[in-house]
Amino acid sequence: MRATFPLILCALLVTCLAGCGRKNDAGGASAPGGAASAPQAQNVSVMQVGQADVPITVxxxxxxxxxQSVDLRAQTTSIVAQVLVKDGQNVKKGELLFRFDDRGDRAGLEKARAQLARDRASLSDLERQLNRAKELKGQNFIAQSAVDTAQANFDAGQALIRSDEAAVQATQVTLGFNELRAPISGRVGIVSVYAGSLVQANATALPLVNIAxxxxxxxxxxxxxxxxxxxxxxxxxxxxxxxxxxxxxxxxxxxxxxxxxxxxxxxxxxxxxxxxxxxxxxxxxxxxxxxxxxxxxxxxxxLKGVTVVPQAAIIMRGTEHSVYVVGPDNTAKLVPVQLRFSLGEQAVVDGLDATARVVMDGKQNLRPGTPLRIQGPASGASRPASGTGK
Structure with missing residues (x-):
């Protein structure tokens, strides 16, 4: 038992020495391993920054x-005598579209004119009576009251004439309602009446036609x-x-x-x-x-001569915006930008050089200083589009 203890101790010593030797070998090989851990080039696609005049639209x-759009309705209750317009016709302002039966209104106008002529004849007689009364009063044959009566009759006759003239004008206006003319130039819609139809002066009635x-x-x-x-x-x-x-x-x-x-x-x-x-x-x-x-x-x-980049190239971190650009040594460079407007797939930004190339595909694997292996142009339109300001 005592003889085996030294042997065990020697075996442990040999094992420790062998482990130290392997450690020293590994330490000596650490230099090549460190060189291999340097950043590897990443495959990316890039796009040239654009300069353009960008319209801001809504x-x-x-x-x-x-x-202008007008619904034509009758202003008198009558029968449609003529329809002078067709569906969908283009008309000019003042053009005659409808004629209504105006025989009753014409008769009323003649009656008003006859009344005016009769009262004008009566007025002439009253004027002669007034002049005669004034002459007799000047010769003291009649009293002043007789002259005053003649004057009152003459004034009443003048008022009656003015009333008759107004009646003639009113009848002429009513007669004018029997012709319906286009108040504006435009295109008529579907005509809703025909010759022989009864029309009424009613604001709620169906319009005869619309002009737009x-x-x-x-x-x-x-x-x-x-x-x-x-x-x-x-x-x-x-x-x-x-x-x-x-x-x-x-x-x-x-x-x-x-x-x-x-x-x-x-x-x-x-x-x-x-x-x-x-x-x-x-x-x-x-x-x-x-x-x-x-x-x-x-x-x-x-916006004149602004910088336009694809929306897909912009990296958003909270309220901050940035893009990766290709540096002079062909490595990734993170550049902060200010987003001015969004233009669909494009964006107007500030903070980029006009000659910069922005990284599109593969930016998620990049860090500042990462070597880049450019594969080709990125997919997607590079043409700026119109957009709405933020």
Missing amino acids: EASGTVTAL QLDPIAISFAVPESQLGALLSATRAGELDVEALPPPGSAPGAVAIKGRVTAVDNLVDTSTGTIKVKAEFDNKAQALWPGQYLRVRVTLRT
């Missing part, structure tokens, strides 16, 4: 409305109240352009119709948080129709 849904002005024409739309300041500033600066976008189902190649903003409402709708805007468009081709629903785009202003 899009909204609008409804086409006629600048189609050229020029208007579009009413609403924009968010957050854009009110920019909208008012743009209108004060001059004429504000607006485009009516082709409606769904338009023919291929259809282009937007250009117009101008003519009015901004005087209050914000508190229930929707929007404000109404009205724009006017030339419509000689009658591409716009009252009641039509479409989208409009208002250009509030244009």
Whole structure:
């Protein structure tokens, strides 16, 4: 037992010495291992920063409305004698559209004129009586009261003449109601009466026809109240352009119709948080129709020569924004930027050099100083688009 103890102690000593030797070998090989742990190049795709003039726009849904629209109704109760207009016809202001049976009104006018002629004859006789009374009074043949009576009769006769003349004018006005003319130029709708129909002077009755002005024409739309300041500033600066976008189902190649903003409402709708805007468009081709629903785009202003990058290149950390750019030594460089406007897939930023190349795909694996292996241009459009300011 005593002989085996020294042998065990020697074996333990040999084992310790062997472990130390392996440790020293590992320590000697640590230098090559440290060199291998240096950052490896990352595969990325990049895109060149763009410089462009960017229009700042607002899009909204609008409804086409006629600048003028009139419902024509009869102002007299009569029978339709003639219908001189057809469905969908274009008419000019003052053009005769309907004639009503005017025989009764013409007879009334002749009666009023006859009454006027009779009372004018009576007035002439009263004037002669007044002059004779004045002569007799000058010769003291009659009293002053007789002259006063003759004067009163003559004044009453003059008043009666004025009443008869007013009656003639009133009858002429009533007679004029038997001809219905176009109060505005435009396109008529569907005619709802025919010759022989009875029409009545009733404000609640069905209109005979509607006339709508189609050229020029208007579009009413609403924009968010957050854009009110920019909208008012743009209108004060001059004429504000607006485009009516082709409606769904338009023919291929259809282009937007250009117009101008003519009015901004005087209050914000508190229930929707929007404000109404009205724009006017030339419509000689009658591409716009009252009641039509479409989208409009208002250009509030244009940013000249701004820096545009893809939205996908921007890294957001809270309220901070940054992008990775390709450094001079072909390594990743994190650059903070200020986001000015969002433009769909593009964004206008400040803080980037015009010659910078931003990293698109692969940025999630990058750290500042990471070597880059550029694979090619990033997918996605690099063309700046119109957008709404934040």
